[in-house]
Every structure is written in structure tokens, then in C-alpha cells.
Amino acid sequence: MKKYSSQKAAINFIKNNTVPILFFIICLGGVIASKLSIPYILNEIVNRLDRNLFLVLSLIIPVVAGMGLNFALVIGAMAGQIGLITIKVLNIGGITGLFLAALISIPFALLFGYGTGKILNRTKGKEMITSLILGFFAMGLYQLVFLLFVGTIIPIKNPEIVLPGGVGLKNAIDLTIIQYALDDLLSINVMGIKIPIFSLFIIGLLCLFTKFILKTKIGQDFRALGQDMHVAEVAGIDVDRTRLMAITISTLLAAWGQIIFLQNIGTLQTYSSHEQVGMFAVAAILVGGATVTRATIGNAILGTILFHTLFIVSPNAGKNLFGDPQIGEFFRSFVAYGVIALSLVLHAMQKNFDANANVESME
Known part of the structure; x- marks a missing residue:
């Protein structure tokens, strides 16, 4: 009986x-095939955790609230980039500039999150596809503002970031004034691996905030919505207001996450830095074992490690196995989209299985 129980x-x-x-298993095979040194891989993993984990963690609250995976993270990322563009115009660098960018992004993120939440409240049950389309729509508006309005309606004359004609921002904006401002504030070197203590401390604070808010009254409301929206409404929970709060928090966290990401990169690709933010964050948390109805901090951490380990080793693995590093690039792009499709299919299969099991038990 004990053996049967352990097998089950x-x-x-x-x-x-x-x-x-x-x-x-795929990552383990990739590490072996890449022939990269373990210290190098570990250093890159720590760097990518520092860079990406904040964004991935910002997905958790909407999932708990039953709103699925928030592909509209891209909208929050745009709010963060508005803050970074502003400090570049003002030429304020260092940690002061970084925190000023975060402060400037707040009203934009709250406004964008509120608007997104209002729309998602009108498309209950279709939040993921709606948030995905909203992201594409927002990218069009973003390009309109920074390609046409800058230099005309918005008076920015800085030749370092404005196109030669005086209208529109350049494709790439140098962010060396804030590069590593957070990462280098407090860091240590352990056996050749740079560990950005302060950046990881900020990420730790977000983990604590997420755990704390999910234990509060509003967190219990999020969970109730995630379990059954109609039952939550009957219990007296303001469904629309609670969902609006969940998506607004996620959008604000995404704005700050994009600022952390870009201070590590050191360059803002004005019209493309935000494009894959939602897709890669969603793929990472799904790799960690999350579903469209369940996500934890552990899923986010594990998924970010596995997903980005694959990103680190795939070019060299492709080169060693096939003689072409581009094969690895194609493979990891395929993985980013494939894992989302696979997870959604598995979730749908599990949902149908549970529904059939419930019907059989009632009979």
C-alpha cells in the first residue's frame, strides 16, 4: 500500500x-552541448534573474484574481520607458535619475492600468486575448506619440535623442547615465560571479509584497475571484473594482520592472524594447509550472532560471551541434511561443478532464 501511494x-x-x-531536461542537454563553463552560465543566470524576474513576478496577481496571463505587461513597460525618456531629456543620471524615472512612471502606469482594467472588465472570460490585442493597439499609439508628436506638440529639442529632422525620437537612446545604477549600488563578487545585492533585495521586497497582499482582505478577494467569480459576487465582493485593482497593480509593477531591465541593458530601443516583454515574461512563468489559473513566486523564479538558461546556452549548442549559432536563436524563439501554446493546451486538457470527472462523480 505504501509503495502504491509513493508511486501515485x-x-x-x-x-x-x-x-x-x-x-x-532540455536545459541540461543544452548546457552539455554548449560546452560553456559553469561559472559563465551561473554569472549569466544571476544577471538575467536581476534583469527579468521583477517583470515575471508582476504577472502573479492577475492570475490569482482569475484574469489569466497579463499580456498587457507591454503597456506597463511603455509607462516605464516614458519615465526613462524624461530623465534622459532632463539629463539626470545615477540612482537619483533611476528613482525619478520610477516616480514619473507611476501616474502613467496607473492611468494605463485603469484603462486596461476597464476594458478587461467588459471582456470577462477573454482577458488574455484582449490584453494581447490591447498591447498591439498601445504600441501603435506609443509610436504615434514618439514619432510624430515629439518635436511638434511635445517640445523636445535634444539632438542626442531626436531625429535629425527635429521630429520624432531616435530608434536607440543611450542610457549610460543610469546603466547599472541599481546593480552597482551594492554588489559582491563570489568566485567570479557578480551578485547585485541591492537589485535582488528590491526583487525580494516584491516577493514579500506579493505574499503580504495575498494574505490581506484584498488578497482573499483576489483568490475568491480566481476560484469562482459568480460565487465571489454573491458573497458581496465588488468584482469589477477588485479586478481593476489587480490589473492596475500588475501594470505599475511592469513599469518598474522595465526600468530595472533597461538600467541593466544600458540602451533603450525606443520602438522595440517593450515589444516582447509580455510574451517572454509569460513564457518564463509558464516554464516554471504556472498555469492560467495558478501562479506562485516559486513558479516565477524557477521559470526565469530555466527559460533564460535556455537563452544562454542555445546559440553555442546550435553552433556545436549544427555548425550554425543561428539555429540556436531560431530554437529559443520557437520555445518562447511553443511553451505558451503547450501550457495552454495542457491547461485546456486538464480542465476538460476535471469537468468530465465531476460529471461522472455526480452520476
Whole structure:
């Protein structure tokens, strides 16, 4: 009986963690095939955790609230980029400039989050596809503002960031004035691996904030909505207001996450830095074992490690296996979209299985 119980537990573990196990095996094969040194891989993983984890963590609250995966992170990222463009115009660098950018992004993120939440409240049950389309729509508006309005309606004359004709921002804006402002504030070197203590401390604070808010009254409301929206409404929860709060928090966190990401990169690709933010963050948390109805801090951390390990090793693995590093680039792009499709299919299959099981038990 004990042996049967342990076998059943092992089967359930594999069934519930199919995606993380699959990607662990792929990453392990990639590490071996790439022939990269372990210290180099570890250093890159720490760097990418510092760069990307804040964005991935910003997905958790909408999932808990039953709104699925927030592809509209791209809208929050745009708010963060508005803050960075502003400090570049004002020429305020260092940690002061970084925190000023975060402060400037707040009203934009709250406004964008409120607007996104209002629209998602009108498309209940279709939040993911709606947020994806909203992201594309927002990118069009963003390009309109920074290609046409800058230099005409918005008086920016700085030749360093404005196109030669005086209208529109350049494709790339140098952010060396704030590069590593957060990462170098407090960091240590352990066996050749640079660990940005202060950046990881900020990420730790977000983890604590997420755990704290989910234990409060509003957090319990989020969970109730995620379990059953109609039951939550009958229980007296203001469904629309609670959902609006969840998506607004996520949008604000995405704005700050994009600022952290770009201070590490040191360059703002004005019209493309935000494009894949939502897609890669969603792919990362799904790789960690999250679903459209369940996501945890552990899923976000594990997924970011696995997803970006694959990004680190795939070019060299492609070169060593096929003689062409571009094969690795194609593979990791395929993975980014493939993992989303795979996770959604597995979730749909599990949902149908549970529904059929419930029907059988009632009979």
C-alpha cells in the first residue's frame, strides 16, 4: 500500500510539473552541448534573474484574481520607458535619475492600468486575448506619440535623442547615465560571479509584497475571484473594482520592472524594447509550472532560471551541434511561443478532464 501511494505521488508530481521537468531536461542537454563553463552560465543566470524576474513576478496577481496571463505587461513597460525618456531629456543620471524615472512612471502606469482594467472588465472570460490585442493597439499609439508628436506638440529639442529632422525620437537612446545604477549600488563578487545585492533585495521586497497582499482582505478577494467569480459576487465582493485593482497593480509593477531591465541593458530601443516583454515574461512563468489559473513566486523564479538558461546556452549548442549559432536563436524563439501554446493546451486538457470527472462523480 505504501509503495502504491509513493508511486501515485510520483505520477501526480510528474503530471503537475510536466513543463518544468521537460524544460529542465532540455536545459541540461543544452548546457552539455554548449560546452560553456559553469561559472559563465551561473554569472549569466544571476544577471538575467536581476534583469527579468521583477517583470515575471508582476504577472502573479492577475492570475490569482482569475484574469489569466497579463499580456498587457507591454503597456506597463511603455509607462516605464516614458519615465526613462524624461530623465534622459532632463539629463539626470545615477540612482537619483533611476528613482525619478520610477516616480514619473507611476501616474502613467496607473492611468494605463485603469484603462486596461476597464476594458478587461467588459471582456470577462477573454482577458488574455484582449490584453494581447490591447498591447498591439498601445504600441501603435506609443509610436504615434514618439514619432510624430515629439518635436511638434511635445517640445523636445535634444539632438542626442531626436531625429535629425527635429521630429520624432531616435530608434536607440543611450542610457549610460543610469546603466547599472541599481546593480552597482551594492554588489559582491563570489568566485567570479557578480551578485547585485541591492537589485535582488528590491526583487525580494516584491516577493514579500506579493505574499503580504495575498494574505490581506484584498488578497482573499483576489483568490475568491480566481476560484469562482459568480460565487465571489454573491458573497458581496465588488468584482469589477477588485479586478481593476489587480490589473492596475500588475501594470505599475511592469513599469518598474522595465526600468530595472533597461538600467541593466544600458540602451533603450525606443520602438522595440517593450515589444516582447509580455510574451517572454509569460513564457518564463509558464516554464516554471504556472498555469492560467495558478501562479506562485516559486513558479516565477524557477521559470526565469530555466527559460533564460535556455537563452544562454542555445546559440553555442546550435553552433556545436549544427555548425550554425543561428539555429540556436531560431530554437529559443520557437520555445518562447511553443511553451505558451503547450501550457495552454495542457491547461485546456486538464480542465476538460476535471469537468468530465465531476460529471461522472455526480452520476
